[in-house]
Amino acid sequence: MTIKDIARECGCAVGTVSRVLNNHPDVSEKTREKVMAVVKKHDFILNANAKLLKAQDSKTIQILVKGSSSILLNSLLERIQKRMEPLQYSAGVVVLDEYDNEAKAANRVYYEQKPVGIIFLGGSPDLFEEDFARLQLPCVVISNEAKPIEGTLLSSVSTDNFTAACHSADYLLQMGHTKIGVIGGDLCGSGITQRRYDGFLASLAKAGIAFDFAKAYATAKYSFEDGAKAAGTLMERYPDLTAIFAMSDVMAIGAIRRLADLGRRVPDDVSIVGFDGIPLSEYYQPRLATIRQQTDLLADEGLNILLDTIERNASPRNTFIPFEFIAGESVRRLI
Amino acid sequence: MTIKDIARECGCAVGTVSRVLNNHPDVSEKTREKVMAVVKKHDFILNANAKLLKAQDSKTIQILVKGSSSILLNSLLERIQKRMEPLQYSAGVVVLDEYDNEAKAANRVYYEQKPVGIIFLGGSPDLFEEDFARLQLPCVVISNEAKPIEGTLLSSVSTDNFTAACHSADYLLQMGHTKIGVIGGDLCGSGITQRRYDGFLASLAKAGIAFDFAKAYATAKYSFEDGAKAAGTLMERYPDLTAIFAMSDVMAIGAIRRLADLGRRVPDDVSIVGFDGIPLSEYYQPRLATIRQQTDLLADEGLNILLDTIERNASPRNTFIPFEFIAGESVRRLI
DNA sequence: CTGTTAGCGCTTTCAA
DNA sequence: TTGAAAGCGCTAACAG
Numbered sequence: 001m002t003i004k005d006i007a008r009e010c011g012c013a014v015g016t017v018s019r020v021l022n023n024h025p026d027v028s029e030k031t032r033e034k035v036m037a038v039v040k041k042h043d044f045i046l047n048a049n050a051k052l053l054k055a056q057d058s059k060t061i062q063i064l065v066k067g068s069s070s071i072l073l074n075s076l077l078e079r080i081q082k083r084m085e086p087l088q089y090s091a092g093v094v095v096l097d098e099y100d101n102e103a104k105a106a107n108r109v110y111y112e113q114k115p116v117g118i119i120f121l122g123g124s125p126d127l128f129e130e131d132f133a134r135l136q137l138p139c140v141v142i143s144n145e146a147k148p149i150e151g152t153l154l155s156s157v158s159t160d161n162f163t164a165a166c167h168s169a170d171y172l173l174q175m176g177h178t179k180i181g182v183i184g185g186d187l188c189g190s191g192i193t194q195r196r197y198d199g200f201l202a203s204l205a206k207a208g209i210a211f212d213f214a215k216a217y218a219t220a221k222y223s224f225e226d227g228a229k230a231a232g233t234l235m236e237r238y239p240d241l242t243a244i245f246a247m248s249d250v251m252a253i254g255a256i257r258r259l260a261d262l263g264r265r266v267p268d269d270v271s272i273v274g275f276d277g278i279p280l281s282e283y284y285q286p287r288l289a290t291i292r293q294q295t296d297l298l299a300d301e302g303l304n305i306l307l308d309t310i311e312r313n314a315s316p317r318n319t320f321i322p323f324e325f326i327a328g329e330s331v332r333r334l335i
Numbered sequence: 336m337t338i339k340d341i342a343r344e345c346g347c348a349v350g351t352v353s354r355v356l357n358n359h360p361d362v363s364e365k366t367r368e369k370v371m372a373v374v375k376k377h378d379f380i381l382n383a384n385a386k387l388l389k390a391q392d393s394k395t396i397q398i399l400v401k402g403s404s405s406i407l408l409n410s411l412l413e414r415i416q417k418r419m420e421p422l423q424y425s426a427g428v429v430v431l432d433e434y435d436n437e438a439k440a441a442n443r444v445y446y447e448q449k450p451v452g453i454i455f456l457g458g459s460p461d462l463f464e465e466d467f468a469r470l471q472l473p474c475v476v477i478s479n480e481a482k483p484i485e486g487t488l489l490s491s492v493s494t495d496n497f498t499a500a501c502h503s504a505d506y507l508l509q510m511g512h513t514k515i516g517v518i519g520g521d522l523c524g525s526g527i528t529q530r531r532y533d534g535f536l537a538s539l540a541k542a543g544i545a546f547d548f549a550k551a552y553a554t555a556k557y558s559f560e561d562g563a564k565a566a567g568t569l570m571e572r573y574p575d576l577t578a579i580f581a582m583s584d585v586m587a588i589g590a591i592r593r594l595a596d597l598g599r600r601v602p603d604d605v606s607i608v609g610f611d612g613i614p615l616s617e618y619y620q621p622r623l624a625t626i627r628q629q630t631d632l633l634a635d636e637g638l639n640i641l642l643d644t645i646e647r648n649a650s651p652r653n654t655f656i657p658f659e660f661i662a663g664e665s666v667r668r669l670i
Numbered sequence: 671c672t673g674t675t676a677g678c679g680c681t682t683t684c685a686a
Numbered sequence: 687t688t689g690a691a692a693g694c695g696c697t698a699a700c701a702g
Contacts, residue, residue: 002695013673018697028671043439048447049384050695053678069413074404081432093430097416112383224618257618283559283592285620337679348689353681363687385679388694 001044009038021046055114061089061306062115064106066096066122070222071250071278072295073121076142079299080119087307089116103131110137117306120144125154126191138309138316142302143293144192148318153309155316157302161192164291164323165199168245168273171289171325173207176334177243177271180204181216181234183227183255184247196247196275216241220251227254235262242271242334249274249281249290256284256330267332277326289328297321336379344373356381390449396424396641397450399441401431401457405557406585406613407630408456411477414634415454422642424451438466445472452641455479460489461526473644473651477637478628479527483653488644490651492637496527499626499658500534503580503608506624506660508542511669512578512606515539516551516569518562518590519582531582531610551576555586562589570597577606577669584609584616584625591619591665602667612661624663632656 003021007014012031019027020035027035038044052058063080065073077093084091092113096105102123109118117138125132125146132139138153146156172180182200185193204211211217218233220226227250234244246252252274256266264270266286274281277292298321308314338356342349347366354362355370362370373379387393398415400408412428419426427448431440437458444453452473460467460481467474473488481491507515517535520528539546546552553568555561562585569579569590581587587609591601599605601621609616612627633656643649 003697004695014696015674015698016672019672022697026671031671043442045443045446047388047695049387050678051697052384053382053388053680053695054697055678069409074409077430078404081430093428095412095416095428095430107378108380111380224614228618253615253618257620260620279559280588280615283563283588285592285595338681339679349680350682350690351688354688357681361687366687382679385694386681388679388696389681390694 103128161195162199165196169203224254227251228258231255271331286329438463496530497534500531504538559589562586563593566590566593606666621664
């Protein structure tokens with residue numbers, strides 16, 4: 001089934017069918033109806049490849065998701081797709097592996113899909129600055145921080161990870177904790193881990209408390225399992241700690257479970273704060289103390305900035321969305 | 336950058352460049368090297384649209400994911416992508432809305448991507464049998480049950496939901512529970528809900544226990560929030576129940592949280608079993624009694640069947656993967 | 671308002 | 687082993 005078949009069956013030319021299917025105004029109502037009838041009858045759809053082969057821009061916004069299993073990213077994706085439905089743009093989703101170079105992928109997607117904009121979920125522009133620099137179309141990184149790159153149209157919307165981590169650390173300090181362990185990501189990897197760590201350290205430094213990395217920092221992937229393992233490691237290396245700062249809720253929950261298995265109750269024996277504020281954090285027992293990232297706002301603002309850049313030539317921006325601190329039930333007051 | 340530009344720069348014809356880029360054997364080593372040098376220099380990639388416009392089959396397997404936020408589906412997706420990496424096929428992912436018609440989407444994908452096979456995650460062929468019937472290429476539905484459709488190449492790999500639900504119900508009965516509430520999906524919707532319900536009812540019937548739908552069945556979406564709400568509803572309508580059969584772990588956890596807020600401890604006051612066996616189920620407090628669906632096996636077997644159909648013309652099959660019952664800590668023995 | 675036609679970038683025959 | 691050229695299905699410019 002091609003546009004040619006439809007044209008033949010309608011007794012008109014391919015150009016006419018194309019015009020009908022693309023809602024061009026210069027077709028008589030009668031012809032339009034005749035064509036649509038045949039199209040409906042066969043459930044005909046235009047071949048997107050041929051279309052894109054011609055097109056200069058496709059009225060599509062592509063969403064590149066890196067690391068499909070993150071709960072946070074999934075909420076963002078869902079929200080963005082919902083928000084885009086009523087818009088004139090259609091959405092495409094490309095799922096990338098944890099280890100792909102998202103900027104290279106974006107260049108390929110740009111070339112093949114000719115989108116009017118690209119949304120990155122879970123990418124780190126810092127790592128691929130050079131490749132990003134080649135990307136000459138409106139882009140926005142959502143949830144990861146990005147700094148401006150000269151000569152690009154790259155925006156970012158994120159939570160202020162540094163300040164949020166400060167906030168969590170301050171809270172633990174206020175509650176009387178000074179022996180604090182950290183369960184965090186690999187510091188060579190994502191910039192997010194680094195920023196959260198920096199915020200945490202800054203607060204401790206301000207309070208005049210030293211942090212012994214070798215003893216008190218356990219590296220983990222962002223998973224239940226690794227959170228649990230890290231908690232085990234931490235309790236061995238630093239048995240008298242009274243609190244743990246976990247860099248994600250998922251890690252925190254893994255840790256709580258392991259602590260329970262080791263006979264340490266949260267928050268009675270050990271206090272813990274998480275990060276992200278995923279829905280699960282308020283359904284867990286105990287409810288988690290955490291930093292809630294406002295995913296809906298992140299998604300909405302990200303999309304708004306992108307549309308601004310696309311439609312009104314706005315300059316790229318790097319924005320923070322306010323976080324909320326949730327006290328939960330997983331931290332005990334010591335003093 | 337097109338193949339033409341490359342050809343000009345190499346001083347050869349486009350056909351030659353095409354042959355090099357597609358690893359055809361009939362190119363002299365010298366030419367191949369010359370071309371590859373230029374290609375590398377520009378990071379050139381073929382335009383996939385033009386390629387697909389010509390191609391008959393694309394050595395691609397497309398994965399259609401319906402309802403991107405399900406944890407179970409995400410594990411399946413991750414596993415499939417990992418398993419496909421070393422294969423000669425490349426994987427494409429299409430994310431569908433909860434309310435899309437996946438068979439129609441599949442027809443479009445078939446036409447546009449020309450895949451050699453399609454994997455459905457989270458679709459329900461029962462609902463769109465007619466559209467599926469038009470799909471003349473190897474397909475497999477993973478995790479949802481499907482019955483054979485005449486004249487198609489549609490396979491399915493799933494857990495035996497009926498038997499698994501029987502098993503859970505039997506377990507509750509063995510533990511002395513007879514007043515059992517159900518938190519389940521909409522019975523008009525997915526076939527999975529229906530099968531789990533049927534299994535549950537069958538066990539109760541065998542034990543000679545009546546089930547009062549109006550009083551003991553609370554409908555919920557597969558989310559924490561709805562699970563919690565449903566638990567509230569159930570406790571109002573059926574305050575003396577001693578156990579709850581929840582059709583997913585996520586619902587079960589929502590319910591446990593709500594029960595705790597209502598002052599009812601799990602398992603001391605109310606017992607609960609979940610379904611799916613997501614990783615969280617063993618990190619929750621209490622550990623959840625649940626049916627573990629073996630996602631890795633589901634994914635592997637699904638892919639195997641698909642490859643069999645593609646490469647060896649195997650007939651479509653409808654297979655079950657054994658489930659595991661996990662006793663957890665969320666059910667108390669009454670007698 | 672409608673028909674005709676030149677490509678979009680690529681693969682693949684056919685000739686050389 | 688290589689070059690030339692015919693399309694794949696579609697859009698848009700042009701002619702009528």
